[in-house]
Amino acid sequence: MKLVAICTSAVLSVIIPLSNAVAINLGNLKGETRTEYFSPYGVRELCVVPKKWPGAAYRSDDTSKESTLCGYDFYRTVGICPKYNSTNPGVLLLAPNASYSKEAIDASDCNLKKMSVKTEAKFKQTITCSYTPSILAYYHMSRILGGVGRVPVSVIRTMDLKVHSQLTNKAVHALRDSTDTIAQAWRKLGEMHLNPRAFPQLVDTTFTQLYGGLSDNVKNENVYNDVSGRGTYNSRYQRFLKQKPFLKVASTKTVAQLVGSGEFTRVAQDVIQMKDVADMVLIDTLMNQQDRIGNIHYKFYWYSINPSTNRIERSKSDAELVDGKIVIPAEEKRQMAGRTAVVLKEMILKDNDCGVIKDNMMRAYSVLEKVRHMSYLTYRYFMAFEKSLAAPATKDYFKTELLFTDKDYRSLQDNASKAKEILTGTCRTGQLKFDLDLENYLPGARPPLTPCSN
Structure with a gap:
């Protein structure tokens, strides 16, 4: 049960060997808040909300989502099930309903295809392609760079090893005939439970708890095949570079030339999509992302101009893609009648665990060097952050709040230094166009001066 909340200011090796790993x-x-729970075996579990980066563009609902994540009690409020699909194992937090109580969920075989329950959050650890600091850091790096990628909120969570062992046994049994990577990973986790001291990247110093990142689960999203394309896993990055969205980002033409117009409703989707792609390239370059392409999603949103303020307003849409065409609910059309408004795809980067200590695929394919369009806001946020990386306080933040090792931080510094060199170079030679801020396409808007940074 909940004890107290204390406020303070794919396809790789199954278990990742970390030479400097310590439990x-x-x-x-400590973080901003620290919430404690007792497991059925008397182990005091933790949920910690890392402190926020000063000056970062956190969303208005980030704090409430952090509180929601740390409000999930594994033993009272949500059902818990092992994850059987995809590559990386984890624990799913499932919302009970009229058909399945928490007790029924926990007692089930966790075949979600048969159960009408919603996944509220995912609890993942350092295993297969997953790395806990990557899960945590992507959320904060997203906000540090101005909100790029709309990355879901994540917090630090622990779980009693005895409880996790029971979930592991359930997963091993369910996947007993499978040779997939996730089945192998669950079996390896079974070995970890027999000798947790041999797996310091997964456990605490008392060897009674497993720790990882607990992330909000985005619902009703769609796979963004426009950006990723379709094809084999091994060709995913070569394929991405040939898709229309990236080709636009790499084009020497202006947005107006690419679209054939500068009018808001005609240009909005291209600007948002191009910004999303360029932002993704930057954050993945910084974070050593290995498994992005094919793991990109989107949701529909309305973008409209408030006639009174001449500002952009954003609201959810229940539009759907049917046979390649966007079908908008009639009620939404009525609500937007008479306004300058358009339904757009917004990118969501929800799968962010395969980073920091992985192969940097964006650097391997020199993707940032090919970028010719960028949001000036993103550019400015990045340049300010890159400058801060030399400060001891920045290193302390990433190590204390986001669980980086010294090696992790050096990698971030190196990636940021390289990204700065590339972007300032293309900016100074006039190759980089800062034309991906949608506010600059409002009627009567005058694009601001966009000097290159040192």
């Missing part, structure tokens, strides 16, 4: 000391985790 985590839970007493060192």
Whole structure:
């Protein structure tokens, strides 16, 4: 049960060997808030909300989502099931309903295809392609760069090893005939439970708890095949570079030339999509992302101009893609009648666990060097952040709040230094166009001066 909340200011090796890995000391985790729970075996579990980066563009609902994540009690409020699909194992937090109580969910075989329950959050650890600091850091890096990628909120969570062992046994049994990577990973987790001291990247110093990143689960999203394309896993990055969205980002033409218009409703989707792609390239370059292409999603949103303020307003849409065409609910059309408005695809980067210590695929394919369009806001946020990386306080933040190792931080510094060199170079030679801020396409808007940064 909940004890207390204390406020303070794919396809790789199954278990990742970290030469400098040490079990985590839970007493060192302070964060902004620290919520504690007791497991059925008397182990005091933790949920810690890392402190926020000063000056970052956190969303208005980020804090409430952090509170929601740390409000999930594994033993009272949500059902818990092992994850059987995809590559990386994890624990799914499932919302009970009239058909399945928490007790029924926990007692089930966790075949979600048969159950009408919603996944509220995912709890993942350092295993297969997954790395806990990557899960945590992507959320904060997204906000540090101005909100790029709309990355879901994540917090630090722990779980009693005895409870996790029971879930592991359930997964091993369910996947007993499978040779997939996720089945192999669950079996390896079974070995971890027999000798947790041999797996310091997964457990705390008392060897009673497993720790990882707990992330909000985005619902009703769609796979963004426009950006990823379709094809084999091994050709995913070569394929991405040939898709229309990236070709536009790499084009020497202006947005107006590419679209054939500068009018808001005609240009909005291209600007948002191009910004999303360029932002994704930058954050993945910084974060050593290995498994992005094919793991990109989107949701529909209305973008409209408020006639009184001449500002852009954004609201959810229940539009659907049917046979390649966007079908908009009639009620939404009535609500937007008479306004300058358009339904757009917004990118969501929800799968962010395969980074930081992985192969940097964006750098391997020199993708940032090919970018010719960028949001000036993103550019400015990045340049300010890159400058801060030399400060001891920045390193302390990433190590204390986001669980980076010294090696992780050096990698981030190196990636940021390289990204700065590339972007300032293309900016100074006039190759980089800052034309991906949609506000600049409002009627009567005058694009601001966009000097290159040092």
